[in-house]
Amino acid sequence: MSGLLEEKTALVLGVANKRSIAWSISQALAGAGATLAFTYQSERLEQNVRELASSVRSPLVLPCDVSKDDEMDRLFSAVDKEFNGLDILVHCVAFAQRPDLEGEYLATSREGFRIAQDISAFSLVALARRAAPLMTRRGGGSILALTYLGSERVIPKYNVMGVAKASLEASIRYLANDLGQRKIRVNGISAGPISTLAARGIPGFTKMLEHVRGKAPLRRNTDPAEVGDAGLFLCSAMARGITGEVIFVDCGYHIMGM
Ligand code: NAD
Ligand code: 0WE
Numbered sequence: 001m002s003g004l005l006e007e008k009t010a011l012v013l014g015v016a017n018k019r020s021i022a023w024s025i026s027q028a029l030a031g032a033g034a035t036l037a038f039t040y041q042s043e044r045l046e047q048n049v050r051e052l053a054s055s056v057r058s059p060l061v062l063p064c065d066v067s068k069d070d071e072m073d074r075l076f077s078a079v080d081k082e083f084n085g086l087d088i089l090v091h092c093v094a095f096a097q098r099p100d101l102e103g104e105y106l107a108t109s110r111e112g113f114r115i116a117q118d119i120s121a122f123s124l125v126a127l128a129r130r131a132a133p134l135m136t137r138r139g140g141g142s143i144l145a146l147t148y149l150g151s152e153r154v155i156p157k158y159n160v161m162g163v164a165k166a167s168l169e170a171s172i173r174y175l176a177n178d179l180g181q182r183k184i185r186v187n188g189i190s191a192g193p194i195s196t197l198a199a200r201g202i203p204g205f206t207k208m209l210e211h212v213r214g215k216a217p218l219r220r221n222t223d224p225a226e227v228g229d230a231g232l233f234l235c236s237a238m239a240r241g242i243t244g245e246v247i248f249v250d251c252g253y254h255i256m257g258m
Helices: 021-031 043-055 069-083 110-137 158-180 207-215 224-235
Strands: 009-013 036-041 062-063 087-090 141-148 183-191 246-249
Touching: 009 021, 009 043, 009 069, 009 224, 021 036, 021 087, 021 141, 036 043, 036 069, 043 062, 062 069, 069 110, 069 224, 087 110, 087 224, 110 158, 110 183, 141 158, 141 224, 183 224, 224 246
Parallel strands: 009 036, 009 087, 036 062, 087 141, 141 183, 183 246
Antiparallel strands: none
């Protein structure tokens, strides 16, 4: 079998279930020959993740709540032990407190702001710092994070998550600069709305899907497999000249002004 990622190892954070964008990316990476390690946020999700992981013959599934430094430390020592280095890191983690995704951005609390930034943006820095030495030993690597249009335009109710995604995207650029000399690339995918666990709880999400489908140049919603394929591209040598970039995979929605 020949694949773009033969002999490569990847660590994926953010699989909750089979609808997760992290899972679509995982399937694309596994299909290209990569060996994958997975994390789960809490015991509630462990069984789900273990079953999905075994379907792509993953040798390693570990807990990682990205708000906990000790869990991240344990994760990377286990990954290094299993893989002896790391080629690819996939970040598909976001969280804001429910009330902060409801009313006005104006009402955001200090603690709500802190939590959204910590889980959704700082986590990329914390993970990249731990991944870098493992990737350097492989002669380089690729880091991918998931973002959303709400970072640069106002999407009603996305609120504090939009500000956290702006911070995540700026982090992608600063990390790309820091890590470029070690041949580690850092990129993002800005996906159109997709019906996942994190999205389905949002009131009016179905209406948003309909709106986007009606306006996007391709006149349909984003298929998670399309995000998976773009992720495979960015993580592979096909994208060896691309770093610090955010690519939209949204059926063209973001180009429209009306
Ligand atoms: P999802 O619910 O499947 O994934 C979100 C993941 O974040 C879950 O696996 C959850 O366990 C994890 N997570 C939350 N808090 C965590 C913590 N403290 N520690 C570790 N993990 C934690 O939903 P998804 O839509 O696949 O989200 C994945 C990424 O895609 C997110 O960054 C999201 O912002 C982004 N995104 C989603 C959409 C969409 O419409 N679904 C669009 C663009 C970008
Ligand atoms: O990034 C996201 C959602 C991330 C998210 C979702 C939740 C729901 C459950 C973060 N934190 C939480 N906290 C919870 O308690 N998306 C891109 C999907 C999304 O969420 C929206 C959207 C879109 C699109 C919220 C409001 C408006 C649009």
